[in-house]
Amino acid sequence: MYGAVIHAPGDVRYEQREDPQILAPTDAIIRLAASCVCGSDLWDYRGINPVDQPTPMGHEYVGIVEQIGNDVSNVKVGDFVVGSFFASDNTCEICQAGYQSRCEHVEFAGAGGAQAHLLRVPLADGTLVATPGIPDPDLVPSLLAASDVLGTGWYGAVAAEAGPGKTVAVVGDGAVGLLAVLAAKQLGADRIIAMSRHEPRQRLALEFGATDIVTERGDDGVAKIKALTGGLGAHSVIEAVGTQEAMMQAIQSTRPGGHLGFVGVSHGVNLPGEELFYAEIHLHGGPAPVRRFLPDLIDRIWRREIDPGKVFDLTLPLSEVAEGYKAMDERRAIKVLLQP
Template identity: 60%
Template structure:
C-alpha cells in the first residue's frame, strides 16, 4: 500500500510499504477514505521537532473498516468510521472519567500513520465511532475535521469555559483556532475575538462566529483585548499555536479569574510561577479528548448544524503529499485534505 513517509526536514515521500493488518485482538484496519495534514505535522517537516527518518505520517482519518480483531465488538467490517488522533481503550479509569486522550493504554495515531491507503487502529472499540450513514463528499470533509481539529478546537473552547455571556479570545488562526471559534459559538459565547492578519482566515473566522478581528499580536493583542472588554480581559481564552509568545499572549489577554484552554502542541513554552500566581486564571489543556466529543460532533455534522470541514481549502491526492505540506508550511492553505 502507499503511505506518506518523512525522511528529514522538508523530505516527504509517498512510498510503497507493507499492508497494514491486525496485530492485536483489539485492533481494526480501515481503508482510509480521507486524511489530512495537521499543523503539528509541520513541526518535524520544518526541522523544529526530532525527525524519525522513515516514519509514517498522519493522525486524522475517516474510512471503512476492512478487518477487525477477535475482541472487537462495537464495529464491523464495512462500517464507515471516524476516530480520534489518540487511540484509547475506553475501559480504564481515565477513559471512564472522560479523558480518553490520557488513557493509561493510549497510543498516538501519529505513531501509526494515517496518511496512507490503509491504517491499523489500535483499541478499535474505544477509539472509533460508527457513522450513521455513508457520508456524502461534503459530509466527508466535515467528519474528517472532527477527527482532530474540530475536536481539539471544541475542547479548547470547553476547557476555557466558553458559554453564554462569555467573551472569548482566540490566539491562533490556523484550523484549530478557527475550529475553536466554531466551538465557542456553538457553546453560546456572546463575543469572540480572534487574532488574525490573513484575510482568508479572517473571513472564515467570521463565518464560524467571530465578532471581532484583531491583527495585533503579543502584548499589543492582549492590550487590545483588555481595552475592548472595559479593562478586564476575556472571560475565556484559547491558545492554539504552541509557541511561548502565543501562550503568554493568551495569559495576558485573560481576565483575573478567567479560564485559558491551551491546545497548541508546546514548543519552547516557559511558564513562570509568579506570573501564573498573579494572573489568577484557570489553566487547562493538552491533547484533546476528542473521542469524548465525537458522537455529539458527528450528530451536529449530519444534522447540518456545523460545517467544520470549511477549514479544508485545498484537496490533493495522496501522491501529492509533499505539495500539501508545502502549501500549509507557506500558509497558502489553511488545511489540506488528502484523498488516497
C-alpha cells in the same frame, strides 16, 4: 499500499509501504476515505521535532472498516468510522472521566501513518465511532475535521469554559483556532474575538461566528483585548499555537478568574510562576480527548448544523502529499485534505 513517509525536514515522500495487519485482537484496519496534513505535522517538516528515521505520517482519519480483530465488537466491517489520533480503551477510570487522550492504555493511533490507503487502529472499540451510515461525500471533510482539529478546537473552548455570557478570545488562526471559534459559537458565547492578520482566515473566522477580529499580536494584542473588554480581559481564552509568545499573550488576555484553554502543542514554552500566580486564572489543556466529543460532533455534522470541513481550502490526491506539506508550510493553505 502507498503512503506518506518523512525522511528528513522538508522531505515527505509518497512511497510504497507494507499493508498494515491486525496485530492485536482489539485492532481494526480501515480503508481511508480521506486524510489530511496537521499543523503539528509541520513541527517535523520544519525540523523543530527531530526526524531520526523514515517515519509514516498522518494521524487524522476517516474511512471504512475493512477488517477487525476477534475482540472488536463496537464497529463492524463496512462501517464508516471516525477516530481520534490517540487510541483509548474508553473504559478505564481516566477515560471515563473524559480524558481518553491520557487513557491508561493510550497508544498513538497515527503510528502506522494515516496519510495512506490503509491504517491499523489499535483499541478499535474505544477509539472509533461509526457514523449513522455511509456519509454523503460533502460531509467527509467535516467528519475528517472531527478526528482532530475540530475535536481539539472544541476541547479548547470547553477547557476555556466558553458559553453564554462569555467573551471569548482565540489566539491562533490555524485550523484549530478557527474551529475553536466555531466551538465557542456553538457553545453559546456572546462575543468571540479572533486574533488573525490573514484575510482568508479572518473571513473564515467570521463565518464560523467570530464577532471581532484583532490583528495585533503580543503586548499590542493583549492591549486590544483589554480595550475590547472594559480593561478586564476576556472571560475565556483559547490558545491554539503552542509557542511562548502565544501562551503569554493568552495568559495576559484572560481576566482574573477567567479560563484559558491551551491546545497548541507546547514547544519551548516556560511559564513564569510568579506571573501565573498573580494572573489568577484557570488553566487547562493538553492533547485533546477527542473521543469524548466525537459522538456529539458527528451528530452535529450529520444534522448539518456545523460545517467544520470548510477549513480544508486545498484538496490534493494523496500522491501529491509533498505539495500538501509545502502549501501548509508556506501558509498558502489553512489545511490540506488528501484523497487516497
